[in-house]
Amino acid sequence: MLIFVQRLGRLVFVFFVVTFVTFFLLDQAPGDPAERFAGLNATPEVVEGIRANLGLNGSLLERYTRWLGNAVRFDFGDSIVTRGFSSWDLIRESLPKTLELMVLAEIMAIGMAVPLALASARRPGGFIDKAASSTAFGLLALPAFVLGIYMSFVFGVKLGWFPTIVDNLPGLNDDPLNNLRQMFLPSLTLALNLVAVYLRLLRSDLIETLQEDYVMLAQARGLSERRIMWRHVLRPSSLNFTTAVGLNIAGLIGGAFIIEVLFAINGMGRLVIQSVILEDFNVVAAVVAILTVAYVMMNFLVDVLYSILDPRIRHGAR
Structure with a gap:
């Protein structure tokens, strides 16, 4: 404690x-x-x-x-530029869009990275492993804004599957299907870089855990490979992965700001950029305070999850 x-x-x-x-x-x-x-x-x-x-x-x-x-009372002062609105009013209008973008990106990244890492670790050097590793290497070499431009051109302009401008986003409760359709491309663009990081990290830890004696004992008992991977290998291999997910929040915030500008999403990124240009310093200070709280709380939650995933950390702290 x-x-x-x-x-x-x-x-x-x-x-x-x-x-x-x-x-x-x-x-x-x-x-x-x-x-x-x-x-x-x-x-x-x-x-x-x-x-x-x-x-x-x-x-x-x-x-x-x-x-x-x-x-402390969420009173960050009035906006100097936008008359009649407080800084918190502007943040409250922009924050849900940024949070939705980040949450969807994390869900997509984890949903793609975990199964790919498990499949790659089961057959190191196999077709899935080589394909996933090559794709991850390519995604790491592409900045988010470059990837976003390609995604917009291919899936938005050429194929017309998704909108490239998300300046009139409906509420998630009002029109969920239209909301998710408009947010899919920005979220996927933000998620792909995370997939590359999570995949490479989790794959390495899974392969190392597969060499442990208790895993070999489970294999000798005749347990199915799927059960061994999901119940006996994934959890002890998730420490570094959990840390990466938590600490990537900082990078995810910066990436979300870039994606918001690229896809014209009226989120926190555009609010910060406009506030800096227009010297609306009350809004800038308010955004920094809120993002700092989010970042430090995420670090604290990562520490808590550490002790849950590996009791040795909790016992060693006593």
Whole structure:
């Protein structure tokens, strides 16, 4: 229990460091958000009043402490550019699309990588193993945006199976089939790079686990190969795979932002890019805070899953 408290404490420390550094860098950026919010013809008195309303008065530490206290209540301040909307309003509108893209990509990646890795490990050097390894090597060499361009051209422009512009995405509850059809191509594009990483990692661990004595004993008892692979080999081989899935969240966020711009999805990626260009720093700080929380919590969950998958880690921490 103590080890988890210590890890959680380190993650909280990381959150404070990342948000403070972000706050500091945004504070050093040229321009005055209050002047931008007030407009070109605003008087100094009006600008000063807006600065007070936006919480821009006081030292950097005072403003960060005030911002942090409000952020705990999901109050990230008003958008400087989009009048009448708070930063949280804009994030709440964009976040579900980004989450859906990431979740679908992870489901696709795991759904393709695990069966391929099991088939490859059962017959190392066989046809499936060689084909899967060659495909994974090729996918690793292609950046997500290049792969997305090819996918859009082939399946969107030439074949017309899927839309290449997803700027009018219906809600998943309103029209699930149309929603999934529009999100399929962006999700698959994001998933293919993950498939290559997961496949190579899991395949190596599966082959190593197959050499363990208890696996050979299960084979000697006459258990079916499928049962041995799924019940006795996959779980102890999943430690590195679980770590890769958890830690890939950071890369998945960056990849999702690129895919959103490529397919014109109104998600967090487009929101961040537009906010940076328009100097809407309240929105940028809010997005960084939310992504940092997501990242550190995913790291913590990976630690918890470690102890569940391998009790030796839990016992060794006592």
